Structures are given as C-alpha cells and as structure tokens.
Amino acid sequence: MGLLDTFYSTKGPLGVWTPVVVVLLNALGVALGLGVVQLFKFLLKPQYDLAKLPQPPVADWVLGHVKHLLRKDYHRVILGWAKQYGRIFKLRILNEWTVVITDPAAAAQVLATVPGRTHNYKHIDEVLGGPGKISMFGTPDEVHWRNARKATAPAFSMANVRRYYGGVLSAAGELLSRLEAEQGALGAVDAEPLLQRLMLRATLEGLYEVPDATALPGFDELASNILLLMAEANAQVTDPLRAFFYFTPIAPLVSKHVARCRAALKQVVMFHGRTAARILARPEPSPDNTLLWACLHRLRHPHTGRKLTPGQLHPEVGMYTAAGFDTTASTVGWCMYAASLWPEQQQAVAAELRAAGIFGPAAVVEVAANAEEAEGQSGPRRPPLRLDAQHCPGPEELAKLPRLNAFINEVMRMFPPTAVSAERLTPDEPVTIMGMTFPAKTVLWCITYGIHMSDANWEDAAKFKPERWLEDPRCAFAKSPGAGGAAAAPATAGGAEGPAAAIGGAAEEEPPNTAPRRFVPFGQGPKNCVGQNFGITVVRAVVALLLRRYHVDLHPDMDTSPEGDKLGGGGGGGDGNSSGSGQAGGCRHSAEDTARLTHVAVITKLKKLRLVLQRRDD
Numbered sequence: 001m002g003l004l005d006t007f008y009s010t011k012g013p014l015g016v017w018t019p020v021v022v023v024l025l026n027a028l029g030v031a032l033g034l035g036v037v038q039l040f041k042f043l044l045k046p047q048y049d050l051a052k053l054p055q056p057p058v059a060d061w062v063l064g065h066v067k068h069l070l071r072k073d074y075h076r077v078i079l080g081w082a083k084q085y086g087r088i089f090k091l092r093i094l095n096e097w098t099v100v101i102t103d104p105a106a107a108a109q110v111l112a113t114v115p116g117r118t119h120n121y122k123h124i125d126e127v128l129g130g131p132g133k134i135s136m137f138g139t140p141d142e143v144h145w146r147n148a149r150k151a152t153a154p155a156f157s158m159a160n161v162r163r164y165y166g167g168v169l170s171a172a173g174e175l176l177s178r179l180e181a182e183q184g185a186l187g188a189v190d191a192e193p194l195l196q197r198l199m200l201r202a203t204l205e206g207l208y209e210v211p212d213a214t215a216l217p218g219f220d221e222l223a224s225n226i227l228l229l230m231a232e233a234n235a236q237v238t239d240p241l242r243a244f245f246y247f248t249p250i251a252p253l254v255s256k257h258v259a260r261c262r263a264a265l266k267q268v269v270m271f272h273g274r275t276a277a278r279i280l281a282r283p284e285p286s287p288d289n290t291l292l293w294a295c296l297h298r299l300r301h302p303h304t305g306r307k308l309t310p311g312q313l314h315p316e317v318g319m320y321t322a323a324g325f326d327t328t329a330s331t332v333g334w335c336m337y338a339a340s341l342w343p344e345q346q347q348a349v350a351a352e353l354r355a356a357g358i359f360g361p362a363a364v365v366e367v368a369a370n371a372e373e374a375e376g377q378s379g380p381r382r383p384p385l386r387l388d389a390q391h392c393p394g395p396e397e398l399a400k401l402p403r404l405n406a407f408i409n410e411v412m413r414m415f416p417p418t419a420v421s422a423e424r425l426t427p428d429e430p431v432t433i434m435g436m437t438f439p440a441k442t443v444l445w446c447i448t449y450g451i452h453m454s455d456a457n458w459e460d461a462a463k464f465k466p467e468r469w470l471e472d473p474r475c476a477f478a479k480s481p482g483a484g485g486a487a488a489a490p491a492t493a494g495g496a497e498g499p500a501a502a503i504g505g506a507a508e509e510e511p512p513n514t515a516p517r518r519f520v521p522f523g524q525g526p527k528n529c530v531g532q533n534f535g536i537t538v539v540r541a542v543v544a545l546l547l548r549r550y551h552v553d554l555h556p557d558m559d560t561s562p563e564g565d566k567l568g569g570g571g572g573g574g575d576g577n578s579s580g581s582g583q584a585g586g587c588r589h590s591a592e593d594t595a596r597l598t599h600v601a602v603i604t605k606l607k608k609l610r611l612v613l614q615r616r617d618d
C-alpha cells in the first residue's frame with residue numbers, strides 16, 4: 001500500500017479519523033504556506049521612505065497596532081501618537097502599512113492627488129446595503145465614481161439648496177412640536193433620535209421630493225436601523241476578524257447582534273429599494289431640473305450607458321440618505337452639547353440671533369389642533385407647531401451671522417462628525433508626497449480629528465474658542481511655514497459671508513487644490529463632501545432655531561461613562577483635551593469629558609444627548 005493510501009484510508013494510524021485529520025493538517029499546511037508567502041511579500045516589498053517614518057510600539061507582533069484601534073475612542077489614541085511621533089507616522093494593521101497624516105499640507109496633497117479610497121469605504125457600503133451594493137462613495141472603480149459624482153453634484157448648487165430649504169423648515173416645525181411634547185411629559189428630551197428624524201425627513205422630502213415621508217412604511221425604524229449598520233460597519237473596519245465572521249452564514253445563528261443587523265439590513269434595503277423605484281417611476285425630468293432626484297433619475301450605468309434599474313440605483317440612494325442625515329444630526333447634537341457646556345457662548349449666539357430678528361416669535365406658529373386627533377385625548381394637548389417661511393431667515397442670511405458661524409465652526413473643529421475620515425490607497429506604483437515616497441498599495445490616512453485637534457496646527461487646540469474665527473475668519477487656512485509654506489487664499493472674502501463660508505462649495509470638478517487647509521470637516525480634494533452646501537445650511541438653520549427659542553442645558557442624568565475606557569488597553573494615551581472652560585450651569589459635565597464622550601461610528605457620536613430646554617422670553 002502506498003503512503004497516500006495509508007493516510008487517506010480508514011486503516012491509517014488513527015482509524016476512522018485518519019482522513020479527517022489528514023484533511024485538517026493539509027488545510028493548516030496550506031494556510032501556513034500562504035501566511036509565509038504573505039510574510040515574505042511584506043518583508044521584501046520596497047519600503048522607500050516608509051522605513052524612515054516613526055511608529056508607536058506594536059501591541060502584538062502579528063496584529064501590529066490593531067489592538068489600539070479596537071478602542072472606541074481610537075481617534076484620541078491617534079491624536080496622542082501624533083503628539084509623540086510627529087505629524088506623519090506609520091502604523092501596521094496585520095501586514096498592511098498605514099501612514100497617519102495630521103499635517104495639513106501633506107493631507108491636502110494626498111487628497112488632491114491620490115484618488116483611490118481604501119477598501120474600508122466599499123466595506124461600509126456593503127454592510128449598509130448588502131453584498132455587491134457599492135455606491136460612488138465605496139467604489140474602487142474611478143469611472144463609476146466620476147460618472148455618479150458628475151451627474152449628482154449639480155444637485156447641491158445654492159439655487160437647489162434654497163429649494164430644499166422649505167422641506168427643512170417643515171421638518172423643523174415637527175421637531176419643535178416633538179421637543180415641546182417630550183419636554184412637557186418628561187422634563188427633558190432625548191435629542192438625538194428627534195434630530196435624526198428631522199434630518200431624515202428633510203433629506204427624503206427635500207432631496208428626493210418624497211411627499212409626507214414620515215407616513216412611509218418603515219420610516220420610524222429607518223434611522224435607527226441605518227445607525228446600527230453604520231456602527232457595525234465601523235467596528236468591522238478596525239477588526240478584520242469581525243468582518244470575516246459577519247458575512248458567514250452561521251453568524252446570525254450564533255450572534256443575536258448579527259441577527260439584528262441582518263433584520264435591519266432587510267428593512268433598510270427594502271426602504272431604499274422603494275425610494276429608488278419611486279424616483280425611476282417618475283416621468284423624465286426637464287433638463288433644467290437638477291434636484292437630487294432628477295439627477296439620480298438621469299444617472300446612467302457607467303460602463304453600458306444604460307438606464308439604471310431600481311436595484312442598480314439603490315446603492316446611490318442609500319448612500320445619499322445615510323451620508324446626509326446623520327452627519328447633520330450629529331453636528332446639531334454636538335452644537336447643543338457645546339452650547340450647554342459653554343453657556344456664555346450660547347448666550348452670545350442667542351443675543352446675535354435676537355438682535356438680527358432671526359427666527360423671531362412670528363416665525364413659529366401654532367397649528368389649530370385637528371379635531372379628530374384631539375378627540376379621546378385626555379389632558380391638555382399641545383397644538384403642533386409649524387414654521388412660517390415668510391418670517392424665517394433664508395440660507396444667505398444665516399451665512400452672514402458671525403457668532404453663529406464661529407460657534408458652528410468651532411464645534412465642527414472639535415467634534416467633527418466624520419472624525420476618522422479620510423483614507424486613500426496609493427495606486428499600483430509608488431507615490432511621492434511632500435518629497436517622501438510611499439510604496440504601492442499603502443494606506444494614507446488623513447485623519448480629520450488629528451488635523452483639527454493637533455497643537456501643531458492650532459493654537460490652544462483643545463480649547464473651545466469660537467472667538468478664533470471672529471479674530472481671523474481665514475483661520476481655516478494654515479499660515480505657519482511649519483504647516484506647509486505659503487498661506488492659501490481664502491475661498492471667500494471671509495467676513496461678509498461669515499467664517500463657515502470658508503468651507504467652500506459643492507465641488508463638481510474641483511481642480512486639484514493642494515492648499516494646506518487645517519479645517520476640513522467636509523474633506524477636501526475631488527472627493528470632498530458633495531452635499532456640504534446643503535449640510536451646512538441645514539445645520540445653521542436648526543442650530544439657530546433651537547438656540548433662539550430655548551436655553552439649552554444638559555440633563556444631570558445624561559450618561560457620560562466613557563465607552564472607550566471600558567475596553568481598556570492603551571496607545572499613546574489621551575489627547576490632553578482639558579480646556580477647563582467651565583461647567584454647564586449646575587451639571588456635572590466638564591470640558592474634560594467632551595473628548596471622552598465621543599465614540600466613533602463612521603462618524604463621531606454622542607452616546608446619548610439628554611437636554612433640558614427652557615423657553616426663552618422674548
């Protein structure tokens with residue numbers, strides 16, 4: 001009998017188990033072999049200037065820095081490292097190098113010249129939309145991205161934003177009614193779900209012109225389902241094993257959480273699928289209609305040029321919905337948080353709004369209670385509120401308020417909703433950035449939080465100082481030679497339009513801009529945020545409305561336990577974010593808590609925003 005026969009027959013040394021053991025040993029051998037090949041590829045790959053970059057000590061020889069990135073507040077760990085190792089350093093995730101960049105000049109050059117996003121973006125798309133559902137956000141195919149970006153960028157011109165704005169005001173009326181009802185019943189409001197509902201409604205009714213979106217089946221669960229999937233996607237980005245397990249068929253059988261995610265995915269996919277079908281079922285829009293739904297209606301397949309089916313349009317609809325609602329809701333949430341923490345800043349913004357007559361008493365009207373609805377209700381019923389568009393400020397008026405915009409800018413600097421974007425992957429050949437050459441297929445991570453919070457880029461970076469924007473409206477632009485040489489011209493004249501205008505407009509075909517910008521909440525380069533005109537307008541309107549109408553404070557019971565710390569382990573430590581700028585009237589929150597409260601999903605989020613609102617006397 002030959003050797004093979006001995007091992008593969010049940011007459012081998014282990015009896016009936018012999019073939020099983022042999023197959024397992026073979027599999028192990030193949031896996032080890034592949035591992036060795038990968039290791040050699042990694043060791044033999046030319047390093048160019050990567051070899052010279054400093055790196056923090058690895059937690060684990062095999063996994064590299066993965067353990068540090070498993071902390072929920074890993075953006076703070078990175079910031080600590082940037083302090084210690086400089087504005088450009090490297091990390092290892094298994095066998096891949098990531099170059100972390102908090103230098104504005106290097107980030108600007110990367111984002112202007114390296115087009116490819118990393119596979120993480122594709123992964124996020126697939127967790128949010130299902131396998132194979134890749135949007136322009138996650139696609140590695142530049143033709144797909146260019147086609148969709150070019151087709152949809154006109155949707156965010158200021159003329160269109162003005163048209164969407166009506167939908168924002170309607171949704172804001174509903175928000176006010178809900179805030180007042182919850183405050184009346186509970187003495188506090190759980191603000192995040194209400195803000196998410198507002199933004200979701202504004203997105204669906206404004207951008208897609210879906211009438212009465214809140215009546216659609218599944219609307220009420222949509223936001224929480226998308227957020228569940230976003231959080232899962234982000235957790236997978238920093239945990240390769242979790243990602244591998246998630247898509248296996250047994251995962252929902254052995255994990256209740258994965259089963260919940262699968263159910264959420266089903267609902268989200270159905271909702272987006274119906275929205276896509278509704279958009280495509282409309283008659284051909286006229287060529288001068290560039291609202292988002294019309295742009296999506298006209299979108300063609302990037303390679304065949306054919307009209308899209310609802311299934312093909314679904315990823316773009318899903319991505320636009322997700323990208324639009326939670327970033328804006330989070331930003332408003334952080335604004336309320338900062339207003340509570342720094343009450344003197346809140347007062348200054350409210351005073352500016354009152355002096356300018358913005359969202360004055362006539363802007364909010366009570367709608368006579370519907371008789372049928374009122375029937376059978378016990379106790380006093382609050383009539384719903386609506387905003388009277390005639391007495392509301394327009395987007396341009398809001399953009400001209402220095403205090404409001406300085407406050408929002410400073411919030412977006414310290415609590416950027418996309419704290420851990422933006423990653424790019426070098427192409428198949430080496431890339432030279434600021435005189436340093438990096439190998440092919442290296443991740444270049446221009447982390448927003450690091451750029452915004454680094455003392456090397458900002459004076460008193462850890463301090464909440466809206467005044468910095470009043471003193472120098474161009475402070476979005478680096479001026480120190482250390483930050484990359486010559487100062488860039490501001491995008492606007494500054495003062496007249498208010499500092500937040502410095503973020504720039506929706507870029508359709510933005511020419512490469514390598515200006516060293518250190519305020520980049522909407523990213524930069526050709527793949528910057530296409531929806532930023534709409535996003536900032538919505539944020540300005542809702543923040544102005546809330547701060548004009550209420551004095552806002554945090555509820556003393558708000559949960560502030562720092563989630564990141566539960567996970568233990570450490571990297572370069574915290575970021576020393578201790579502004580000591582005072583406590584919100586009587587509550588136990590201090591500025592030191594703020595960075596600890598951020599936990600990162602695809603975006604930085606508050607764990608729970610419990611607010612106490614007091615109507616302001618006019």
Ligand code: HEM
Nearest residue numbers: 137323324327328418422521522523527528529530531535
């Ligand atoms: C405060 C609100 C918002 C913030 C902070 C924000 C931030 C960002 C950032 C940083 C990026 C670039 C990511 C990268 O470089 O890889 C981005 C991309 C994007 N954003 Fe926003 N965003 C906001 C609101 C919106 C809104 C309202 C929409 C649309 C409804 C939107 C749609 C998009 C899209 C489609 C992309 C991908 C662009 C591309 O691939 O060309 N965003 N956003």
